Amino acid sequence: MSSIRERNKELILRAASEEFAEKGFAATKTSDIAARAGLPKPNVYYYFKSKENLYREVLESIVEPLLEASAPFNQPGHPADVLRAYIRTKIRISRDHACASKVFASEIMHGAPHLSPERTAQLNAQAAHNIACIQRWIDQGLMTRIDPHHLLFSIWAATQTYADFDWQISTVTGKAQLDDADYDAAAETIIRLVLKGCEITEPAAPSA
Amino acid sequence: MSSIRERNKELILRAASEEFAEKGFAATKTSDIAARAGLPKPNVYYYFKSKENLYREVLESIVEPLLEASAPFNQPGHPADVLRAYIRTKIRISRDHACASKVFASEIMHGAPHLSPERTAQLNAQAAHNIACIQRWIDQGLMTRIDPHHLLFSIWAATQTYADFDWQISTVTGKAQLDDADYDAAAETIIRLVLKGCEITEPAAPSA
DNA sequence: GTCTATAAGCCGATAGAC
DNA sequence: GTCTATCGGCTTATAGAC
Missing domain, CATH: 1.10.357.10 (Tetracycline Repressor, domain 2)
Incomplete structure (x- = not known):
């Protein structure tokens, strides 16, 4: 059951949308995305590999x-x-x-x-x-x-x-x-x- | 005669407008502004004190x-x-x-x-x-x-x-x-x- | 007033324990 | 799969020679 995976990816994507929208790509810190998603920062990299990749998905x-x-x-x-x-x-x-x-x-x-x-x-x-x-x-x-x-x-x-x-x-x-x-x-x-x-x-x- | 001062400030302001417009505040490097203005980077700080200050003037x-x-x-x-x-x-x-x-x-x-x-x-x-x-x-x-x-x-x-x-x-x-x-x-x-x-x-x- | 050379700190990314 | 602790690079900003 990979529903945890799905749920976390969704949480991160939503948090990233909000952060990128608020501050723009360069000014957004991956730690802020993680914090907003309620997850530790390495999870962001685990699921999306890089900040740029995450941005492209948004x-x-x-x-x-x-x-x-x-x-x-x-x-x-x-x-x-x-x-x-x-x-x-x-x-x-x-x-x-x-x-x-x-x-x-x-x-x-x-x-x-x-x-x-x-x-x-x-x-x-x-x-x-x-x-x-x-x-x-x-x-x-x-x-x-x-x-x-x-x-x-x-x-x-x-x-x-x-x-x-x-x-x-x-x-x-x-x-x-x-x-x-x-x-x-x-x-x-x-x-x-x-x-x-x-x-x-x-x-x-x-x-x- | 402070016309060098005026000229340099103008050059930097114009270069900064272009750089900030192209990439946004956070993604713009002061070294790129200096390069575009044809001046060494410390001049940017000499005339405008900080990147944020320069941005606010633009x-x-x-x-x-x-x-x-x-x-x-x-x-x-x-x-x-x-x-x-x-x-x-x-x-x-x-x-x-x-x-x-x-x-x-x-x-x-x-x-x-x-x-x-x-x-x-x-x-x-x-x-x-x-x-x-x-x-x-x-x-x-x-x-x-x-x-x-x-x-x-x-x-x-x-x-x-x-x-x-x-x-x-x-x-x-x-x-x-x-x-x-x-x-x-x-x-x-x-x-x-x-x-x-x-x-x-x-x-x-x-x-x- | 001008510029070279450097310090200081921040942030993306990861190693490695759990 | 998850997270703590840390590295390494990059960029702002400045010290100090000219």
């Missing part, structure tokens, strides 16, 4: 959710529905994977030195696909002519900011922690800016 | 521009004009102070441990003022009912992303460096999302 844990967030773009749908679903999912990631999101953001900010070329390529391919999809909508007259790159950058930035800059959000709103209603309001605000800003009309109601 | 250098960006909110004006000017200035900061912007972003992401309480208070007061201003516009019927906090967060995020996540921008657009036209396009895209998204009509043309 990073890896957020890539799949990020790629899956683009699912709405991968099947046919009206721009209003696709973008609404995409924005809601991105906000949900900021809420549910706040620490890993922040670690990912910090990684990107510093030029993604720990992200594998495969992962970079995957993320890029998905981005290119989403951009092409938006361009098609424009060509079909479903939305106003707007640069798809900049539109996507704005959506990424606006949704990720709730994880990345949570300190700023807390300070300005005066709430230590956003609740579900706040995240909903954030999503609806961004959806409004995007749909109205791109002059996207609602799809015709299904006749069924 | 951080400080971006606060004034950030506060000044809100100038349009501090005088009466039509929402369309104020927001347009604000967004253009924020984008200009991302372009002209790219390194310091990134250092600031990284600092905020990790809970602003090096930012003085005075600076935090100033930035907060300005944010509160801007939010109140937007709320007034809503009450006056000049724009749609939208949560001013979330609107401001989206504007901050969308404009700062060009400095903070330049690696991502470069990777997705395939351009190593954005040119003036790209920054203009970015600003106009964000302006469009905000003005149309908030249903802000243009001010009546001046009768003169």
Whole structure:
């Protein structure tokens, strides 16, 4: 029964996410990760071999959710529905994977030195696909002519900011922690800016 | 004549901005800053006393521009004009102070441990003022009912992303460096999302 | 004011007992 | 598999010659 192994790995991963998110890779001490996990430091090395390895696992844990967030773009749908679903999912990631999101953001900010070329390529391919999809909508007259790159950058930035800059959000709103209603309001605000800003009309109601 | 002093301090500050922006505070070595500045390491300590002190000066250098960006909110004006000017200035900061912007972003992401309480208070007061201003516009019927906090967060995020996540921008657009036209396009895209998204009509043309 | 050469301490990583 | 006790390298910071 290796459930102790599973449990400890999970404890360390969670503690590492929190520490890396709070202080960044270089400023995080493995002894702090161990302390937060409630385990002695050598266990961290026993399970993960090195600090960098542990960091890469945290990073890896957020890539799949990020790629899956683009699912709405991968099947046919009206721009209003696709973008609404995409924005809601991105906000949900900021809420549910706040620490890993922040670690990912910090990684990107510093030029993604720990992200594998495969992962970079995957993320890029998905981005290119989403951009092409938006361009098609424009060509079909479903939305106003707007640069798809900049539109996507704005959506990424606006949704990720709730994880990345949570300190700023807390300070300005005066709430230590956003609740579900706040995240909903954030999503609806961004959806409004995007749909109205791109002059996207609602799809015709299904006749069924 | 202390112009050597001024010149060296300037060289070190610039090198430090670049190094801190690239790698973050903890991962940056003072020897690398010295090397980039083309000076021996002890000069860094001679002029700035400590690595942390140098970092705080870099951080400080971006606060004034950030506060000044809100100038349009501090005088009466039509929402369309104020927001347009604000967004253009924020984008200009991302372009002209790219390194310091990134250092600031990284600092905020990790809970602003090096930012003085005075600076935090100033930035907060300005944010509160801007939010109140937007709320007034809503009450006056000049724009749609939208949560001013979330609107401001989206504007901050969308404009700062060009400095903070330049690696991502470069990777997705395939351009190593954005040119003036790209920054203009970015600003106009964000302006469009905000003005149309908030249903802000243009001010009546001046009768003169 | 400038720089070489060095001290002091911290932290990632591990040897080896249990 | 687990943890105590320790090493070794790296980096901040400075002493002291020029």
